[in-house]
Amino acid sequence: MLIFSVFKTLTDQQVTVELKNDLSITGILKSVDQFLNIRLDNIKVSDEARHPHMMAVKNCFIRGSVVRYVQISAENVDTQLLEDATRREALNQNVYLDAEYKLESREWRLPSGIG
Amino acid sequence: MYSRLHARFCLGKMLVILRDGRKLHGVLRSYDQFANLVLEDTVERIYHGNAFAENWRGLYLIRGENVVLLGEIDLDQEDDIPLRQVDWNVLEPYHKSDIEAKKQREESKAQILYEKKGFCKEGGEGDGY
Numbered sequence: 001m002l003i004f005s006v007f008k009t010l011t012d013q014q015v016t017v018e019l020k021n022d023l024s025i026t027g028i029l030k031s032v033d034q035f036l037n038i039r040l041d042n043i044k045v046s047d048e049a050r051h052p053h054m055m056a057v058k059n060c061f062i063r064g065s066v067v068r069y070v071q072i073s074a075e076n077v078d079t080q081l082l083e084d085a086t087r088r089e090a091l092n093q094n095v096y097l098d099a100e101y102k103l104e105s106r107e108w109r110l111p112s113g114i115g
Numbered sequence: 116m117y118s119r120l121h122a123r124f125c126l127g128k129m130l131v132i133l134r135d136g137r138k139l140h141g142v143l144r145s146y147d148q149f150a151n152l153v154l155e156d157t158v159e160r161i162y163h164g165n166a167f168a169e170n171w172r173g174l175y176l177i178r179g180e181n182v183v184l185l186g187e188i189d190l191d192q193e194d195d196i197p198l199r200q201v202d203w204n205v206l207e208p209y210h211k212s213d214i215e216a217k218k219q220r221e222e223s224k225a226q227i228l229y230e231k232k233g234f235c236k237e238g239g240e241g242d243g244y
Contacts, residue, residue, distance in 0.1 A: 019183065021136075037150070043186075052162050053138045056193040057130055057186035063150055066134070066183045 002089050006082065007032040007070075015040070016071040017062055023051055025060070036064035129154070130186040131177065136214065138162075139175065140188065149179035161210040167198050168206035 007029070016026040017038060024047070027040030039061050045054045129143045131154060141157035154175040161168050228234035 021183070023184075052165070052167070052196070052198055053130065053132075053160065054186065055196045055198075056188050058189040058192065060184055060186035061150075062184050063179070063182050065180070 001034075002082075002085060004032065004034055004036065005085075006077070007036065007038075010072055010076055013072070013076050016046075017067055018069040018071070019062065019066050020068045021066075023054075025054075025062070027060075030059075033064075036067065038062045038064065038067065038070070128188040128190070130184075130188055132183040132186075133177070134181045134183055139172065139177075140169075141172075141175065143185075147179075150182045150185070151179040152177045152182065152185070161203075161206055162198070163206055163209040163213060165198050166201045166206055168201050168203040168210075170203045 010029050011031060013029055014026065015029045016024060017040065018024045023045065025040060025043050025045055027043035030039040030041045032038050039059070041059045043054075043058060043060055045051050048055060127142065128140060131139045131141070131152065133139065138160045139154060139157050140160055141154035143152060144155050145153040152175070154177060157172040157175050158169045159172050161170075225234075225236070229236055
């Protein structure tokens with residue numbers, strides 16, 4: 001969910017999406033969903049000669065499962081903030097991993113010091 | 116979210132690239148959250164060099180897992196593309212040999228990675244796109 005949020009902050013920025021078939025598309029990120037499917041507007045394909053079928057395409061939808069990389073520009077991401085958010089999310093998940101289920105009271109007990 | 120993704124896509128001519136490398140042009144009529152698509156009046160296009168050819172296919176219901184990319188065809192730009200259309204039967208042998216050459220290349224690459232570089236064998240899913 002964290003990476004989904006990151007992508008949401010990148011909407012309307014220029015990104016380059018490289019697919020697993022080595023097709024590389026630069027465009028304006030218009031939207032993204034929880035599968036990391038991506039919609040790009042105003043696209044440009046690098047090495048267009050190798051991919052002539054893309055010449056008449058301006059806007060496209062890319063299925064998340066075929067994406068290899070998304071290149072984003074460094075100034076659009078606050079890595080420090082991202083790192084903190086990652087720690088927070090990992091911590092929250094561990095709280096639930098460490099929780100115990102108490103049979104007699106039929107409820108979850110969180111580790112001491114939390115909740 | 117998905118409906119918003121596609122909201123502007125529901126009419127007009129679309130290009131769909133499938134995982135097996137096929138390129139389908141048709142009119143998008145329906146879709147769902149898995150990117151399952153219904154494509155009407157579909158033609159399959161093949162390309163070689165600066166030529167392309169079309170073959171009539173009809174109505175498709177495409178299972179979403181096979182979709183790589185869904186592109187909106189810009190009708191103005193479509194007239195300007197520097198490609199010429201030729202007969203399917205003329206282009207098909209070239210297209211087939213292109214696919215075969217690509218397959219050979221991928222196979223020899225995988226062989227080298229497996230034998231010399233310690234990579235595992237690929238899962239056989241065959242992403243030919």
